[in-house]
Amino acid sequence: xxxxxxxxxxxMRNIQKGILTQLGYTDIEEACDGxxxxxxxxxxxxxxxxxxxxxxxxxGLTFVKQFRAKGSKAPIIMVTTEAEKSRVVEAxxxxxxxYVVKPFTPDSLSQxxxxxxxxxxxx
Amino acid sequence: MSTTVDxxxxxxxxxKDHMTAELLIPADFPRDTLTEQTCLNLLQQSGVEITxxxxxxxxxxxxxxxxxxxEQQQVLATATPAQHGDHGYVQWLVSEPDQTKEPxxxxxxxxxxxxxxADNGEEVSHYDRSAYIVVKPGDVVxxxxxxxxxxxxxxxxxxxxxxxxxxxxxxxxxxxxxxDGADQLIAQADGVLNRTxxxxxxxxxxxxxxxxxxxxxxxxxxxxxxxxxxxxxxFVVKATGSVEVRGLIEAATIExxxxxTAQGGMAGRERGFAKVGGNxxxxxxxxxxxxxxxxxxxxxxxxNCDLLIHGEIKSPQGTVIGGKTVITxxxxxxxxxxxxxxxxxxxxGTVPHLxxxxxxxxxxxxxxxxxxxxxxxxxxxxxxxxxxxxxxTDKERQTELMFEHQTASTKHNEGQAAHAAVIERIQQLxxxxxxxxxxxFTGVTITVGKQSFVMNKDLKGPVRILVENRExxxxxxxxxxxxxxxxxxxxxxxxx
Numbered sequence: 001x002x003x004x005x006x007x008x009x010x011x012m013r014n015i016q017k018g019i020l021t022q023l024g025y026t027d028i029e030e031a032c033d034g035x036x037x038x039x040x041x042x043x044x045x046x047x048x049x050x051x052x053x054x055x056x057x058x059x060g061l062t063f064v065k066q067f068r069a070k071g072s073k074a075p076i077i078m079v080t081t082e083a084e085k086s087r088v089v090e091a092x093x094x095x096x097x098x099y100v101v102k103p104f105t106p107d108s109l110s111q112x113x114x115x116x117x118x119x120x121x122x123x
Numbered sequence: 124m125s126t127t128v129d130x131x132x133x134x135x136x137x138x139k140d141h142m143t144a145e146l147l148i149p150a151d152f153p154r155d156t157l158t159e160q161t162c163l164n165l166l167q168q169s170g171v172e173i174t175x176x177x178x179x180x181x182x183x184x185x186x187x188x189x190x191x192x193x194e195q196q197q198v199l200a201t202a203t204p205a206q207h208g209d210h211g212y213v214q215w216l217v218s219e220p221d222q223t224k225e226p227x228x229x230x231x232x233x234x235x236x237x238x239x240x241a242d243n244g245e246e247v248s249h250y251d252r253s254a255y256i257v258v259k260p261g262d263v264v265x266x267x268x269x270x271x272x273x274x275x276x277x278x279x280x281x282x283x284x285x286x287x288x289x290x291x292x293x294x295x296x297x298x299x300x301x302x303d304g305a306d307q308l309i310a311q312a313d314g315v316l317n318r319t320x321x322x323x324x325x326x327x328x329x330x331x332x333x334x335x336x337x338x339x340x341x342x343x344x345x346x347x348x349x350x351x352x353x354x355x356x357x358f359v360v361k362a363t364g365s366v367e368v369r370g371l372i373e374a375a376t377i378e379x380x381x382x383x384t385a386q387g388g389m390a391g392r393e394r395g396f397a398k399v400g401g402n403x404x405x406x407x408x409x410x411x412x413x414x415x416x417x418x419x420x421x422x423x424x425x426x427n428c429d430l431l432i433h434g435e436i437k438s439p440q441g442t443v444i445g446g447k448t449v450i451t452x453x454x455x456x457x458x459x460x461x462x463x464x465x466x467x468x469x470x471x472g473t474v475p476h477l478x479x480x481x482x483x484x485x486x487x488x489x490x491x492x493x494x495x496x497x498x499x500x501x502x503x504x505x506x507x508x509x510x511x512x513x514x515x516t517d518k519e520r521q522t523e524l525m526f527e528h529q530t531a532s533t534k535h536n537e538g539q540a541a542h543a544a545v546i547e548r549i550q551q552l553x554x555x556x557x558x559x560x561x562x563x564f565t566g567v568t569i570t571v572g573k574q575s576f577v578m579n580k581d582l583k584g585p586v587r588i589l590v591e592n593r594e595x596x597x598x599x600x601x602x603x604x605x606x607x608x609x610x611x612x613x614x615x616x617x618x619x
Contacts, residue, residue: 011523012519012523018530081518102518104525105525
């Protein structure tokens with residue numbers, strides 16, 4: 001399975017990469033903002049995306065909207081510090097499948113990834 | 124002898140093998156009556172095949188008469204000899220060992236390590252020059268060349284001279300050599316290529332009939348090695364199997380995956396080295412350094428050696444004098460030390476291949492515990508902040524800390540489990556059981572764990588050194604164990 005990590009923090013990407021590797025997912029691509037991610041999705045064709053909200057150049061929400069506008073149905077987990085309910089609703093409306101609020105434990109992110117993939121597979 | 128046709132004394136001479144035909148014209152023969160056709164008729168009557176070459180030769184003969192009063196004799200026809208076929212043979216595709224250069228011998232008879240400039244200007248080590256062709260599976264060692272049929276010849280009478288075809292080579296090969304469809308000979312095993320005129324095989328044993336010296340070069344072999352005489356100074360014998368040396372091993376290096384048998388002993392003069400994957404059996408060892416994964420059996424003595432024995436010492440007749448001997452398992456020797464108070468150290472019950480790993484793991488566990496404590500401290504400081512005061516950076520740092528904490532904890536737990544397993548294995552292997560049959564001399568140091576005991580009295584054998592109730596004791600047959608401190612001075616063992 002191919003996973004795209006979109007976060008401006010290299011440390012956060014490394015953490016997420018470590019968790020995904022522990023789960024057995026090793027085909028991972030990284031992008032440092034929404035624009036970078038948009039330039040990579042065409043060739044990489046991810047099966048799962050982990051996207052931060054606040055990023056320079058293009059934020060996560062704009063990226064999700066543009067990604068969905070292209071017709072892609074790959075599940076997206078928003079991994080962000082934005083915890084307000086209104087923000088969560090906004091993200092869900094834009095096409096996000098699941099939501100993880102920072103700070104998170106490795107276990108909680110693992111659980112969300114599994115949960116999201118199970119749900120997508122069942123759909 | 125020859126076929127001769129006379130016509131008024133002109134003669135055609137054909138030897139028995141019919142390889143030539145000559146015409147002899149006597150001196151007094153009236154040459155003006157002689158025509159080309161007459162000559163050709165004469166030759167034809169003799170059975171000679173008339174070809175263009177023959178006709179041309181006759182013309183030339185008639186055109187070049189001899190001086191008056193001389194006879195003329197000339198070869199007019201020559202046979203084409205048969206070209207016999209070549210016999211089949213094996214074209215060897217391996218580098219032949221270089222045996223041509225014999226290095227100089229030093230004045231004292233000691234062969235010095237020699238290097239000389241080769242033709243290409245590079246230095247050549249005679250020690251590395253091997254007398255053996257070592258092959259590995261898949262190496263194409265040769266190709267069988269088929270015989271050729273040859274080409275028939277033709278004698279001057281026009282008869283065929285039959286060519287003798289070459290004979291094929293019959294070369295025997297066992298399962299170590301494959302002869303494929305393209306007549307290639309391919310090695311199927313690691314070893315030395317063994318060739319005779321009618322056979323080829325890969326031999327997994329090198330048998331050196333004499334010494335390992337400049338005539339053989341160093342040996343590095345996948346298999347076993349038997350040396351009928353000895354191993355000279357500075358030479359190296361490496362084998363994945365066992366090594367057996369029937370003569371003396373001088374200050375040489377022996378490394379083997381299997382056992383080493385040194386029937387003539389090993390006199391290392393502080394430069395001898397042995398690394399043995401199996402057991403070491405030797406007449407004696409003198410000034411060598413050795414590591415033995417299995418057991419060691421010495422028939423006579425071990426003098427000033429630095430030994431690391433992972434198994435047992437089984438030398439009921441052998442004496443250990445001087446040097447340092449580290450042993451994991453039990454040991455039996457005739458005597459330990461000497462009346463001359465030669466510093467002799469024996470370290471019992473160590474597991475040298477596992478103890479460093481255990482120490483490494485201990486250090487790792489400590490580092491991880493420290494790291495975890497630091498993370499926990501930073502987490503505690505962050506926890507004091509009100510959630511509303513937390514910045515995005517703080518939240519990301521918290522995530523980072525949680526991940527680092529989990530990683531450190533996982534590694535810490537794995538390290539502890541590995542450490543426990545290593546310690547358990549060390550306890551299983553560690554044995555303190557030293558039996559001295561004749562005498563344990565004053566001055567000998569016996570180290571067990573962190574304690575070193577320097578003997579201040581001779582102890583007559585048979586006697587055993589053991590650990591009982593965590594105390595190092597000596598014990599004679601039928602007698603109660605006595606603390607070793609009653610005959611030895613206790614000192615702290617030097618730090619490893």
